[in-house]
Amino acid sequence: MSKILTKALLELADDHLILGHRLSEWCGHAPLLEEDLALPNMGLDLIGTARSLYTYACQVEDKNKSEDDFAFLRNEREYVNCLLVERPNFNFAHTILKQLYFSVFMELYWAAALNSDDEMLVGIAGKAKKEMAYHVRHSGEWTVRLGDGTSVSNEKMLQAVNALHLYTNELFINTENSDTYISKNILPDRTSFKANWQKKIKTIFKQAFITYPNNNDELLGGRVGLHGEELGHLLASMQSVHRLHPGAQW
Amino acid sequence: MVTHTVSERNQTGIINDDKALAWATASNVLDPEIPCVTVGELGIVRDIELIEDEVTVYVSPTYSGCPAVLAIEMAIETELLKVGFRPNIKRILSPPWTTDWISDVGREKLRKFGITPPVNASSKMGLFGKVNVECPRCSSNNTEKLSEFGSTACKAQYRCKNCLEPFDYFKCI
Numbered sequence: 001m002s003k004i005l006t007k008a009l010l011e012l013a014d015d016h017l018i019l020g021h022r023l024s025e026w027c028g029h030a031p032l033l034e035e036d037l038a039l040p041n042m043g044l045d046l047i048g049t050a051r052s053l054y055t056y057a058c059q060v061e062d063k064n065k066s067e068d069d070f071a072f073l074r075n076e077r078e079y080v081n082c083l084l085v086e087r088p089n090f091n092f093a094h095t096i097l098k099q100l101y102f103s104v105f106m107e108l109y110w111a112a113a114l115n116s117d118d119e120m121l122v123g124i125a126g127k128a129k130k131e132m133a134y135h136v137r138h139s140g141e142w143t144v145r146l147g148d149g150t151s152v153s154n155e156k157m158l159q160a161v162n163a164l165h166l167y168t169n170e171l172f173i174n175t176e177n178s179d180t181y182i183s184k185n186i187l188p189d190r191t192s193f194k195a196n197w198q199k200k201i202k203t204i205f206k207q208a209f210i211t212y213p214n215n216n217d218e219l220l221g222g223r224v225g226l227h228g229e230e231l232g233h234l235l236a237s238m239q240s241v242h243r244l245h246p247g248a249q250w
Numbered sequence: 251m252v253t254h255t256v257s258e259r260n261q262t263g264i265i266n267d268d269k270a271l272a273w274a275t276a277s278n279v280l281d282p283e284i285p286c287v288t289v290g291e292l293g294i295v296r297d298i299e300l301i302e303d304e305v306t307v308y309v310s311p312t313y314s315g316c317p318a319v320l321a322i323e324m325a326i327e328t329e330l331l332k333v334g335f336r337p338n339i340k341r342i343l344s345p346p347w348t349t350d351w352i353s354d355v356g357r358e359k360l361r362k363f364g365i366t367p368p369v370n371a372s373s374k375m376g377l378f379g380k381v382n383v384e385c386p387r388c389s390s391n392n393t394e395k396l397s398e399f400g401s402t403a404c405k406a407q408y409r410c411k412n413c414l415e416p417f418d419y420f421k422c423i
Binding site: 020035037038043045046047049119127128140144207 | 311313314315316317342343344345346347348377378379396397398399400401402403407421423
């Protein structure tokens with residue numbers, strides 16, 4: 001195993017940590033008490049998966065490193081999450097759509113990862129896939145409720161689709177680092193999920209009276225460390241305690 | 251704290267087998283978030299290896315982000331130290347923990363505590379799919395889901411439309 005696998009694992013781990021942190025930002029701000037519990041709880045699932053992946057990356061690359069080094073001591077340009085997950089929460093409809101896009105993708109991804117030749121990844125996938133099934137249901141049901149709700153909620157869902165859809169293509173692109181491990185049957189091939197992902201999203205959109213965008217607009221860059229300004233703000237807040245007290249333990 | 255060595259403890263005749271003692275000690279730790287059931291009953295303790303007084307306990311976390319995982323591991327470690335073992339906790343992810351591993355005794359204890367035990371696999375459910383969840387107090391099936399996520403990651407919030415009491419449902423994974 002090598003540093004290349006670490007880099008490929010970091011793409012997955014960063015997606016989960018950043019989206020998990022975005023969900024935690026809803027704590028105390030959600031529109032309903034139930035959602036105030038639901039969103040941070042789903043954030044916990046994502047951060048838990050990120051921790052397993054970072055810990056695995058440490059075992060692969062450098063046993064002296066810990067998950068905290070990856071999460072708290074890297075700068076924006078070293079983060080390799082896709083742009084979708086770092087998008088700010090903006091409003092509830094945006095958050096729900098972002099969750100839907102990501103969780104439908106990850107449910108397919110983890111299901112495929114169950115057939116990986118890497119035992120550790122199979123273990124992480126087994127847990128994560130079950131959790132993703134819940135996330136898909138949560139965001140799917142809300143997408144339908146909002147899309148098929150009032151004219152205001154429908155309008156907000158349409159605005160969310162306009163704002164976020166162009167970030168979804170990045171989910172289906174394999175990086176050079178992961179390519180090595182796809183051919184070895186360790187990591188799943190991201191391109192293979194596109195048809196099923198679109199099918200599922202289209203089914204939900206139809207129920208929600210949302211038109212699936214026909215254009216091929218895309219915005220990329222996250223996997224090579226080119227992020228939006230908002231990631232810097234997120235990291236500043238997420239990393240501040242750790243950086244103030246380096247190496248602190250309790 | 252009174253510390254016995256394993257052999258001293260065995261001479262008391264409580265449990266006449268080191269491995270069984272280690273297993274019982276580890277299994278009897280209570281879940282910190284649902285203190286009516288033990289981690290053994292929840293199926294979190296998967297296996298135990300014993301070489302002289304060094305015991306390796308294999309534990310399987312329930313949810314990836316469950317904040318109780320660390321507390322459970324530390325509690326198991328402490329209890330094993332108390333009876334004279336040298337504990338070593340190993341976290342295993344595969345096969346993933348499932349609610350099917352909760353024992354019948356555990357399920358009954360959950361119900362008595364006011365938490366409806368898991369019914370069937372949710373991952374097969376479609377959008378707006380319904381699970382038949384029974385009220386832990388009046389056993390009515392006339393219940394409704396309030397929220398997919400409750401006080402902890404592993405529970406959902408329900409309300410009984412018969413006795414009007416809200417209750418937790420231990421989700422199926």
